[in-house]
Structure formats: structure tokens, C-alpha cells
Amino acid sequence: MTQLPPIPEGDLLHRETIRGGGMWSKVIGRGKTLRLTDLEGGANVGLLLYNALERHERYNMPDTLKGQHIFYLTAPYCLHSDMGRLLCSITGDSSGWHDTVCGCSDAKLVRQKYGEKTYEEARNDFHRNGRECFLIELAKWGLSEKDLVPNLNLFSKVISDEEGALSFDPTHAKAGAAIDLRCELDVLVVFNTCQHPLDPNPQYAPKPVQLEVFRNAPVVEDDPCRLSRPENGRAFQNTEVYNRLRF
């Protein structure tokens, strides 16, 4: 696994660790990059993205897949919105595969897989699920069930056979794997660190991730994400028009 280049101290804006079964949401402005690192191996980050100023513009799974003729994400691919624009581009990735289709867990799935563990019994180690974490964080930004769309599952690898049957690769998520998401719009980032819904581990064992935000260099004409597909080049143009007119 090739490590991502270290972040120059002068560019670093923020660093924190999110525990397993945790949740987080903030707006990250264009021109900044979010780096997420799987500290121990086996992490999963359920991620949703919205245009921070027009929150009905959101990450769109089909346009991301169709626009790049792919079923998973890695560098130098992009995360498309439903408006022909880009929310983020993946400028670095030492993981190699991030799931785009399997969604998140819910209370019933977590109860069936891991049993019941209440707050009263376990205090802050009680069992959380992906959908509830999303709904809690979304509500803080005025969003709700309507805004639950297929999310990304960073660090999780799920492959399809020829018949479309899915299988989860439990050996994929390695300690130290990291992904850089460069924000191309002002992006509302919402995520939780609950286990992937297809994770075969019978234990409730969500893993922590480290989160860093740093200033990135301006996007240049021969940027690898821009050149990775002609579709991405046009989506960059649409995004630049939006930002030029708005700001």
C-alpha cells in the first residue's frame, strides 16, 4: 500500500479522531481537502454529500457511476451531484476500492446481527446504526428522510459476479489506508462510522477514523481527476461556471 503524501503543517486546518459508531457533519469549503484514514483496519465510513448552499443538490450514485463507467470509487475519479456538477474529486487513495451501492445499516439489521445493547446497559458503547446516525446529523442542517439517498461506504469493498450477486471482501480495509476528497463546491459532509451492512463480522466492532482538513493547491488544466474521463472534464466546467457566477 502506497501511503498518501504527508500534509504540510502550514496547510493543515483541522485534525480529529472519530470513534467507531460515531457521526460527524460540517461544511467544508471549495479549495479544501478532507483526508480520512482507517486507523486500525476494518473501518467503514458511510458518507453523504450536499451542496452546502443548495442542499437539495446532493451526491448522486447513478451519475457518478454512469459518468465514469465504474461501480466503485478510487483516485482519480469524482463524486458527481445530481446537477451535472462535482461535489468532490478523489485526489489520493491508498485503499483502492470504496463501495457505492450498498447503503447503510438500520436498527433492525443491527439488532439481528449483533443483538440488543442499550445506552442504559452500555453507556456510550451502545449499538448505533447507519441510518439513525444519518437522520440525526441531517436534521441539524434542515434535512430529513427525503434526503437519504444511496451513500458511499469508504474503505469497504463489495464486488459483483456476472449475475449481479454481491460479496463483501473482509480482508480489504487495511490499517493506514486513506482517501483525499477535494471539495469542488462548498460541501456539506455528513458521515458515520457504523459497520458496512454486508460486513460478515458477527461482532459489533465499528472502527475509528482520523479526519484531517487541509488547504489544497488550485485545480489546474491537466488535473488528473479532470482528465480521467471526458465526462469529468465537462462536469468540472459546469462546476466552475456555478462557482464563478455565485461568488
Next chain:
Amino acid sequence: MLTESTYEPAQAVYRHTILAGDRWMHVVRQGQIFRIHDLEGNQAADTLIYDAHHPDDRYSASDTIQRQGKLYLTTGSVLYSNLGHALMTIVADTCGRHDTLGGACSRESNTMRYALDKEHMHACRDSFIRGVQECCEHHLDKRDITCNINFFMNVPVTPDGRLTFADGISAPGRYVELRAERDVYVLISNCPQLNNPCNAYNPTPVEVLIWDGDR
């Protein structure tokens, strides 16, 4: 899995042809049988499904994929909502595979996928927006338009993670039939896409039929 239906069009309680590029929204009651009939072959019927009483609860591509552990839809597939409820079940299918990943075309995504000057072309997302604005008392809007099913479309994924747009596997006269597991609104955009070879650049009509399903 190819399975024929025993329902006769002459016995249908509702029958309507959706012209190429048009939209259609209608309630299907719990237990009723709903058929989409690909009249001329390889026409994408982009379909959204809402709980008729609580439309925030609607078809979810990721819940459907996750809960059946499979990307494609055919006989036996259950279509799940974002809150985990079964909305409809496919009970007959003479096509064999339907797409959950390709989503709908939009004027904005046409600029990204094909060329910046395609923005003027009529697209499914605009049909969906007018569909939910006009045809439903719940005052739905763009936020209610999520990832849809593409009946009769074939978008295979390879084990190494490529997405391919294969030739259609549908043909004139093929159909898919669903049983409503609760009262639902079905919204169809009969796709007007003129840039994609999968329909030979020629959008065609589809027919929808509903039966009372007590047999």
C-alpha cells in the same frame, strides 16, 4: 428468471399507453397487480415508487440492492423503501433482468455525459419533477426524486468493477409484472433519451395495466 403471467389484458381494470417521452403517475392499491409492457422493445421505463400515504417512504436503490444482496431485479425481487418496507414484489418477468444503478437522465447530466450543448433536450428528471408537482396531493418536489429503477435496461457490472452499457435484452412484447405490497404511487418517465444507443436512438411507447389481484 423468466416467468409468464396468468393475467389477461382483457380483464385489466386499468389500461393506458405512455407515449415516448411522456410521464405517468397513478396509485396501485395493496394486492393489485401492475404490469409494464415494452411494446416495441428496449425502451427504458424509469420508475419511482412512493408509499401512497407517507411518500417520504419511497423506493430506495441501496436498500433494495443491500437486502437482496444482488444488483439486478427479476421475478421474486422485492423493491424496498428507504425506511426498509417492502413496496412491491416482481411476480412475472419475460425480460429477465432490470437495472437498479443507471438512474434517470436529466438535462444537467446530459451536459456531463454527452456534450455541454445537449442541455435543451427533454429528459426524465424534468418528467419526474412535473409528475410529482402535478399528480400527487402530497406536494412533492425535487428532493423526492431519488434513484429510480430502469425497467428493461441492461447495465452489467463486471467483477473488476466496470460498468457497461450492454445491448438491451428486452424485445417487443416483453413485460414485467409487480404486486403492490402496500398502497403505492408509481411514477414512470418513459425515457426520451436520444443520445444513448441502447434504444437505437428511438424512444417508443410503453403500456401499463392494473388488475385486481385476488386469485
